[in-house]
Amino acid sequence: MASATYSFMHGFVLQEDRTALAFLPLGHIYERIMELCSVATGKRIGYACGDPLRFLEDVQLLKPHWIALVPRVLNRLYQAITAAGNAPGLKGALFRRAVAVKLHNLRTNGRMTHALWDRLVFKKVSAVLGGRLAVLGSGSALLSANTVEFFKIALLADLREGYGMTENAGICTMSWPDDPSSGGTVGGLMPSVEVKLVDVPELGYRASDKPFPRGELYMRGAPRFVGYYKDPAKTKETIDEEGWLHTGDVATIDDHGRFKIIDRVKNIMKLAQGEYVALEHIENVYMVSPLVAQLFIHGDGLKSYLVGVVVPDPVQAAALVNRVTGEHVSAEDIEALEWWLQNQRVVDAALAELEKEENVQKLKGFEKIKRLHLTLNGFTVENNCLTPTLKIRRKDAYEKFKQQIDALYALPEPSSPKL
Structure with a gap:
């Protein structure tokens, strides 16, 4: 976990004054590592009340700079914000226009800010999350590309997606800072991690696939766990003789070197x-x-x-x-x-x-x-x-x-x- 924490710290620009909101359960490896990062860098942590329905109340009270969330929560947030686009009259029209302009800029030239629309519309959206949010993290499942793009232009904050699991302390890949086209990907490799793609013939995936390789993602490195407690059989099934952790996830690599999780080997x-x-x-x-x-x-x-x-x-x-x-x-x-x-x-x-x-x-x-x-x-x-x-x-x-x-x-x- 120390290695995982150190690797995560390479993925962010560390500012002096930062407060994190701890919303996920402490049993979630993603939340645990995020808190260790805050402790290691001397930042503040504020704990949510524990009631998911009071999330917005918690975030407006604390006004955090950083929150680690999961897609289930982010999708609900997306639905609540986009509902403004259905508002009648001038208010709804302005919101729809602002979204359209910023999405066009994001997709054509990578710009995520706009002097007019950020001041008129998206500053109010940011205020819903406390008004100081700088980074929003997402892990444990996939967000749709459309949702990622919307958050990048609407929250006035960077959305960072990553991929990991309990067995590697939540560390494997993470999207790059301010990457305008990262939607649908989980970013590139993190420090101290080595990966390879292995054929899954029963699902039609092969590392030799063109134009991009596809296969089950194997991982090894310092963050990888030693084994399951008192369960050598399951450990042997998960970690092979060469030390590779079989993640059970099928991935591909795009032309920028970013990983996409496209399928699942486990529970087939x-x-x-x-x-x-x-x-x-x-x-x-x-x-x-x-x-x-x-x-x-x-x-x-x-x-x-x-x-x-x-x-x-x-x-x-x-x-x-x-x-x-x-x-x-x-x-x-x-x-x-x-x-x-x-x-x-x-x-x-x-x-x-x-x-x-x-x-x-x-x-x-x-x-x-x-x-x-x-x-x-x-x-x-x-x-x-x-x-x-x-x-x-x-x-x-x-x-x-x-x-x-x-x-x-x-x-x-x-x-x-x-x-």
Whole structure:
């Protein structure tokens, strides 16, 4: 962890007066390393109250310069800010114009600032996050390129994405400072890390692929862990004889030397017609949707399609119910909202809403969810469906929703998936 902390410190310009907001659980390796960086450089750390719903209250009180977040939180923040674009009249028009101009500049000449629009529009957006934010970090899953670009022009702060895992102390790659085209990538290699790409023939990825190599990302170096506690079999499975850590993630390298995580080797299962699907990768694709707060995708080897359990964002779910049924249901009326989420018209509309996402449309037919169960009864650490780092425990999540999943598979088979 000391090596990981030292490596991270090479990725930032360290200023004298800096305050970090600690929002993620301390069991999350990303948060742990970020706090060690603050301690090592003599910076301040302010701790959030622990209630995710009070995030904006915490950040406005502390006014931090640095926050480490995960895409699940950033996607909610993105939805809240972009809602201003739907405002009627002059206010909404100004916001849409400001976004359009700055996105054009970002994509054509790499400029992320604008004298007029930053003063008129985006200074107010920055104030929502305290007004002093300089760097916003993202890790543990992927952000869509569109979301990354929006944050780069809207927050008046640098968004830095990285890639790592508990087994390498959160250290492997990180995006470069003020990189205007980093959206969709996790940046370049960090100090003390060595990587290679290894063929995954069952998924069609090879290190010899043209124009860019693709394969499972192997990593080794000082931040790599020694092994799993009292579990030599799992350690041997994860670290080979040459010291390479098998990450389970499939990556490619772009023409700038930046890495992109494009698939997942772990949690791969085979459908009835022989297609391989990477469940965690597909979940990350669907999680970009504003409707989705939590998601669990399940596949049955005797079936040809996937089903999903979606815990929707209550505000988005209420809006969906109101639009589909004409009923007025409040996001705060959980009992009524839960009842309406079982309505087949609402379920069908939710599935159609998920299909609108650009990255979902890029999935192969057999990778898409064909049946859906909606519920506000979410996955938590307390019901043993989430790990302390907020990742899905797949076996426990299946057991929790076994009855509903079996019922989805008992329905007539949907139309044949297209390849």
